[in-house]
Amino acid sequence: MLTATSELAARALLFVALNGEEKPLSPRHISARLDCSPTYLAKVCGSLSRAGILRSIRGVNGGVVLARPPEQINLLQICEACQGILIANYCETIQDHGSSVCSYHQAMLELHEVTVQTLSKWTLRDLMTCPMKSPGGEQKLVCRMFHE
Secondary structure, three states: OOOHHHHHHHHHHHHHHHHOOOOOEOHHHHHHHHOOOHHHHHHHHHHHHHOOOEEEEOOOOOEEEEOOOHHHOEHHHHHHHHHOOOOOOOOHHHHOOOOOOOHHHHHHHHHHHHHHHHHHHOEHHHHHOOOEEOOOOOEEOOOOOOOO
């Protein structure tokens, strides 16, 4: 599953995507809205910047903005920026599809492949445009990702 760091990164990126089109958002502002440590969020933003997902802007009105459009950022890229490359290192023979592999490691390989496929499929744009219906029936972001 996702680490707490990857989950925070996804939440922060979604917040920036929904709120930061006009001007850069400071990590301190984002951390207040996400109810998380400003120091921890700054570390996460640094990882996302090094991965080319966020762009840092210095100065009095500085902060972070998306480095590329939301449809070009997927959950796999976010996870790998925070956790490193997702590796399925099970049986040594698993790479050679002609040889037999224990059932457990075959199941784990299948789980890894489905995880990578799913994380690759979901983009930040999908997360922005896939709101849930509220109890009143209207479409809006009904997620407790942001501290109100």
